[in-house]
Amino acid sequence: MAYWLMKSEPDVFGIDHLAARPEQTEPWDGVRNYQARNMMRDEMKPGDQVFFYHSNCAEPGIVGIAEVAREGCPDHTAFDPDAKYFDPKSDPDNPRWYMVDVRYVRHLKRTITLAELKACDAAALDGFPLVRRGNRLSIMPVTPRQWEFILGLE
DNA sequence: GCCAACGTTGGC
DNA sequence: GCCAACGTTGGC
Numbered sequence: 661m662a663y664w665l666m667k668s669e670p671d672v673f674g675i676d677h678l679a680a681r682p683e684q685t686e687p688w689d690g691v692r693n694y695q696a697r698n699m700m701r702d703e704m705k706p707g708d709q710v711f712f713y714h715s716n717c718a719e720p721g722i723v724g725i726a727e728v729a730r731e732g733c734p735d736h737t738a739f740d741p742d743a744k745y746f747d748p749k750s751d752p753d754n755p756r757w758y759m760v761d762v763r764y765v766r767h768l769k770r771t772i773t774l775a776e777l778k779a780c781d782a783a784a785l786d787g788f789p790l791v792r793r794g795n796r797l798s799i800m801p802v803t804p805r806q807w808e809f810i811l812g813l814e
Numbered sequence: 815g816c817c818a819a820c821g822t823t824g825g826c
Numbered sequence: 827g828c829c830a831a832c833g834t835t836g837g838c
Contacts, residue, residue, distance in 0.1 A: 667836090693821080716836055774837080794819040796835050 663802035664704060665711040665790060666726070666762065675712045675724040675767060684764035685729050689737045690745040692757060696799040701732040701758035703801075710762060711802060711810070713790070714771075721773035722810065730761035772813050784809035 666688065668674060678686055691697060708728040714720060734755035737743040750756035778791050785791055789800045802810075 669836090695821095720837070796820055798835085 662703065662705065662708045663710070663804060663807040664699070664708060664728075665713055665722070665800050665802050667713045667715040667798045669716045670714045670723075671717065674714060675726075675764070678712070678726065678762065679764045679767075681764070685761050687759050688762050689735045689759045691735070691759065691798060692745055692747065693798060695797060697756075697758055699799050699801070700760045704728045704760050705731055709765070709807070711807075719771060719773055721771040721776070722768060723771050724767040725765040726762045727765050728760050729763035732758040732760050735759040768814050770814065772810060776813070777810070780813070782809060 670676075673686070678684060688700070691700065706728050710726040710728065711722045712724040712726045714723050734752070735745075735750075735757040737745050738747040738750035738755065738757045739752055740746055741748075745757075747756060774790065777785065777788075784805050788802070788806055789795045789797055
């Protein structure tokens with residue numbers, strides 16, 4: 661089992677939205693970034709644990725835990741001309757974009773903020789993309805060590 | 815709202 | 827294949 665971090669804007673789709681969904685599960689569609697695509701298509705497996713991160717908000721940080729509910733499959737919204745993330749270059753016979761389903765697990769007892777993670781200067785977080793400057797990946801791998809360390813801050 | 819950082823596009 | 831222009835992300 662692997663660990664991940666997925667970003668979402670709470671104003672658009674936050675962890676409370678996820679928890680309120682039927683089955684508390686949501687397809688993670690609309691991702692149009694090749695690195696993130698590769699992780700969803702090739703690496704993320706059902707049962708993998710996910711830090712749910714709120715970005716672009718007053719207090720960016722990890723707010724909860726989710727899990728991968730379904731492995732990568734073609735992102736059908738890329739085929740729909742009326743969809744926001746329509747991509748005419750994605751061919752249904754050779755899909756360019758993939759998504760996984762994400763299921764709510766729980767809220768953290770408190771938000772572990774980006775500022776806190778940046779400030780704590782722990783060896784466990786060396787190389788963690790989230791705290792590297794200029795990082796824009798919306799999905800990133802988390803090592804078991806990083807996972808344990810961050811959860812230990814809760 | 816600003817702006818740095820980054821990814822993508824497209825001309826050449 | 828280079829690189830300038832452009833669009834987006836996301837912290838602040």
